[in-house]
Amino acid sequence: MRYIKQIKLVLITMLLLSGSVLDAQILDKSWHEITSKKEDDWFASAEAKTIADNVLLYQRDIGGWPKNIQMQKPLSEAEKQKLKALKSSSKDVTTDNGATYHEMIFLSKVYRAQPEPRYKEAFLNGLNYLLEAQYDNGGWPQFYPLKEGYYTHITYNDDSMVNILKVLKNIKDETGYFSIQPSEAVRKKVDVAFQKGIECILNTQYVQNGVLTAWCAQHDKNTLLPAKARAYELPSLSGAESANIVLLLMSIENPSTAVINSVHKAVAWFENTKITGLREDRVYNDEGKTISKIMVADENAPAIWARFMDLEDNTPFFSDRDGIKKATLAEIGEERRNGYAWYKTFPQKVLDKYPEWKEKHSSKNLKQLGNLFEVVVAKDGSGDYVSIQEAINNSKAFPYDRITITIKNGIYYEKVKVHEWNPNITLIGESKEHTIITYDDYFDKIDLGRNSTFYSQTVLIDADRTILKNLTIENSAGDVGQAVALAVNATEVAVINCNLLGHQDTLYASGKGQQYYKACYIEGTTDFIFGNATALFENCQIHSKRDSFITAASTPKEADFGYVFKDCDLTANDEVTKMYLGRPWRIYAKTVFINCNLGDHILPVGWDNWSKPEAEKTTFYAEFNNSGEGYRPNERVNWSHQLTKSEAKSYTIKTILGNPKKSSKKEWYELL
Known part of the structure; x- marks a missing residue:
């Protein structure tokens, strides 16, 4: 026991x-x-x-x-x-x-x-x-x-x-x-x-004599150029940091053409800048601390890369706390020479992985599409493209037949432009709620002067006969001033069953053509529907997020119609109580609401002259048969109009968007 x-x-x-x-x-x-x-x-x-x-x-x-x-x-x-x-x-x-x-x-x-x-x-x-x-x-x-x-x-x-x-x-x-x-x-x-983050990586990849190369350890947050850190960390190209950047890019399952090109160029730079026949030896004291580093010729040594390389010609350099470039490691003091990693082997991991990666993605730029008029964009790589803009850029110019680009569910962080030479394109999302195109440019971020608003859009339509369906188009910059989600500068453009999300200047509906917005949700704060287009908004929800103005039309003097809202619901956040239907960006603004339900956030006066008394004589602001607590026709400003039944009859889709000349052809909106 x-x-x-x-x-x-x-x-x-x-x-x-x-x-x-x-x-x-x-x-x-x-x-x-x-x-x-x-x-x-x-x-x-x-x-x-x-x-x-x-x-x-x-x-x-x-x-x-x-x-x-x-x-x-x-x-x-x-x-x-x-x-x-x-x-x-x-x-x-x-x-x-x-x-x-x-x-x-x-x-x-x-x-x-x-x-x-x-x-x-x-x-x-x-x-x-x-x-x-x-x-x-x-x-x-x-x-x-x-x-x-x-x-x-x-x-x-x-x-x-x-x-x-x-x-x-x-x-x-x-x-x-x-x-x-x-x-x-x-x-x-x-x-x-x-x-x-990936876009930032692509934008900061250094261009040397017209060729993409690698990255610096730090880049200026405004210019994106290589920048100085500590005294001995001068603007340069870095073998160490660049290697792990490229390994990250190579880990992307379905890389865009831009990412693929970035990797190819960086690998070429690594090959060009590797140092062979040289090894680093260290001398240690009794405590095991490095007291000296010596570079020794050795033809069998594995390849190494310098921590800092010259931005102009890739020459390795070294510097002490005085910030003066030196040609060799031996020229700088012991403290920095021994206490800093001046050479790295990390890029070898990139070179080892590259052949397999290249094999997987080598045909990306040479992809042969079976049907040039029916293509698919999918972030998971299951489609023809992973980027919407890539699909547009590879579309046939001035096609006789319509090109349909189907966009699978996903969040597409990119600025999208349908070029003037890409008419007859349909962008159709898999679902309005989950096919999201988003970007976050805004006036102050663009910083190109007084017209910066017109560069801030997430999606820009410059091509006639474009159709957008089942999409969410968002400017995600927040409440930071002018920030456009969708800009349309073309005619016979239809936007159907889409969410247009933003704050100030959400939708720029412009150009001298005709535009049709049907069953859309459009939200914003100030002037969030603005421009000079003739545009019909039908069965849309117009949602106000702050006391301000819904529309800011700049209709040309000669236009018969400006913005026409029919059978729309005007809603607002709970805290919104003082919303105007519109104000004139230009003095011949035309905006009409017909058969719309107006929430109680709409001010009784309805309209504002934007401190332009002369606009009271030249604008045409009108309503007919609206409903809701915000519809108070007897309290509207005296220079606005309440249409008669006979006047309201002229506001048909045919008169607003159709061809004024008699023709046996179907109207463009009948083909949607």
Whole structure:
């Protein structure tokens, strides 16, 4: 019996000791090693939970984390109280050196094993932080909130932006890598943020003597050009950061032509700039610290790439804290020479992977379409194109027959233009709710002077006889001033069963032609339907999001009709109480509402002259047989009109949109 007790004691001691050894093995690792650990039973342990609690303490209310923290180190009670006091501070919150990225990965792994709601909440707060920190141009700064200095640059350094995009990609693709998934609304934001990030990567790829090359570790947030960081980090091309950027691009399942071209050009640059026959040797002291780096000739050494290469000719260079370029590593002081990674082998991973990737995508630009008049766009690669604009650009110019481009469900973050030479095109979505074309340009972002509004549109129609069906077209810039979702500068254009979403200037219905908007939802704040077209809006919902003006017509003097709304519902957000039907952008504006239901947000006076008294004599603002609390014909401004029955009879689709000349041919709108 005594021996049995002794055996039990030995076994218990061994278990306790083995546990202590395992604990020590974990605690001796770096934070990066712990977050990179494969998911196993350890993440269900009390130790993992304790570390996760530390992670929550270090997270700031804004959602992100500071950098260079060994989260696994035990915290005293005093340290915990200090961290709680820092919660509301956003100072030093960053994505640099893997901050926020590694904490989100760890929380996801712990949550899969220990699904506590607070871990999920912290992860989602981290995700919201990443979304909020993104620039309009798609890039991310090193610190957010912004920290003065080079920290505001778009930061590829130490893979900061690539790490963020990896998070977004796993979430949008629902790969299962993360145990936590956001709501559908947030996932859509993630999808758009990823697309914007890829667009930023494409836009910052450096053009050297007319040829795309690689990237700098940081790029100016305004000009997008390579930018200086610390004194020894001069504008240059970077072998290290560029490699992981290209690996990210190569991981995209169905890359666009632009992404494919970017990869091809970057790989060519890597081949051109690799250094062979040279290796780096290190001299260590007794403590194992590097005290010297020496470059040695070695014909058998693997290829290496310089950390910094000249923007003009790709010549490697080195610099000390004085910021002066040197030709060799030996020319700079020991502190920088030994304390910085001046050469990298990362691009070799790209070159190793490239042949297989190239084989998979080599025929992309040479794709032969079976039917030039029926093509499909699908983000998942199941169609003929993954980009709407690519499909349009490859369409036949001035076709005799109609070209139908079917767009599968998905969020398409791109500016789309149907060119003047692409008439007779139909863009038809799989469903209005889930086929979304979105972009976020706006007046101040465009910054091209007083006409910047007209460059801000998400979709631009310059081609006659274009048809849009079952789409959501959105300007997602927010309430930031003029920001057009859809601009139509053509005739015989039909927009059917579409959502047009935005704030100010949502729909620019212009050109001297005729346009037909049927069964559409159109929302906005100020002048959100504006321009000089003759346009019929039939069975549409016109939704106001703020007290302001619905229409701002600029109808030409000679036009018989301007904007005509028939059988439409005028609705508004609950807080909207003072909405005008319209005001004249130009003094001959014509706008008429017939058989429409007007909500109580419509002001009794109905119309405004835009501080143009002369417009009261030249505009034609009228109504007929409207209904609803907002229809108060007796209280309208005295220079507006209430149509008689005989006058209202002239407002037919034939008279508004038809050919005034007699013809046996069917009208264009009869062929929709």
